[in-house]
Amino acid sequence: MKNTRYFLFGLSAVCVCMIGITSLNGSLLNPLRNAVGYVLVPIQSGINAVGGSIYKEASALGSLKDAMKENETLKAQVDELTEENTRLRAEQQELERLRELYELDTQYMQYQKVGARIIAKDSGNWFSVFRIDKGADDGIKENMNVIAGGGLVGIVTDVGANYATVRSIIDDSSQVSAMAQQSGDTCMVSGDLKLFKEGRLNLGYMEKDDDIRDGDMIVTSNISEKFLPGILIGYATDITVDYNDNLTKSGYVIPVAQFDRLQEVLVITDLKEAGPEFDE
Known part of the structure; x- marks a missing residue:
């Protein structure tokens, strides 16, 4: 009981102190x-x-x-x-x-044709010799002409059942009997892979007085052994008289076909029957 009184007394004192603190001026x-x-x-x-x-x-x-x-x-x-x-x-x-x-x-509606895709080519940047996906089963034969890109590309040299090999006109071993479409004077277009780096082919076998001039359309001639007549090859350029004999002249042909990116071609299934004047 004595402890309880002390506790109550202490609690009362705390309450009194709290009342006193709250009553103090806020400034304190x-x-x-x-x-x-x-x-x-x-x-x-x-x-x-x-x-x-x-x-x-x-x-x-x-x-x-x-x-x-x-x-x-x-x-x-x-x-x-x-x-x-x-x-x-x-x-x-x-x-x-x-x-x-x-x-x-x-x-060239006068000729029958078969479309083909190129499936392989020889090493190098140019399509000088290449293979197509059509062969004997599709009626392809040797010496058939191949065109693309606006004109002559080459000729079929080997035929399998479902493929054929084409030698293009830019190949070193290629020669095409040609003529100037304007005058009909004959000439020879020869392939040259080194020269073709400049985008040109050789143009020769022209007489000094032949009427073949720069810009003339060069097409396959009627007297070609293997190439059908009238197929555009390209355009003559830099025609000059040969100084060695002063009787002939030579120049170059810029082909119309692009031999660095061929992908599809047309094979003319008609074969040339006439005999040659030039050995191609």
Whole structure:
């Protein structure tokens, strides 16, 4: 009981003190408030700054993950569009080549033809000797003329059941009896792979008085042994008189076919029957 009285007495004293403190003038507590403010405000600001920084980092991390995911999606779309664009460009180029072959087919309607794709060629940058995907089973025979790119490409030299080999007019061993379409004067077009690096073929066997001039269309002649007449080879250029005998002249031919990127050709299935004047 004695301890209980002491406890009640102490509790009453604390209450009286608290009442007294609350009744004091607010100005007396201002220093205490200020002291507490100096201590607590920086701590609170620091906590807020750290919390804000953590929140920003978390938000940035989430945004980065979203951006990376979106980037992967966009990359996949770009790859798909690039592939589609490449395919469409290839189809467009093939369509243009086939359109050229169609125009060539129309230009030489007097001849029967078979279309073929090039499946192999010899080493080097030029299609001097190449193989096509049509052969004896498709009616292909040796000495059939091959055209593409607006004019003469070469001649079939070997035939298998489902393939054929073509020697082009730029090959070193190729010679074509030709003539100027304007005048009908004859000449000879000879292949030369070294010369063809300049985009030219040799043009010779012309008499000094022959009317063959720069810019004339050079076509296969009527007296050719193997080549059908009237097929465009190219255009004459740099025609000059030979100084060694002053009786002949020579020059060059710029062929119309592009022998660095042949892909499809037309094989003329008609064969030349007339005898030769020149040994080709």
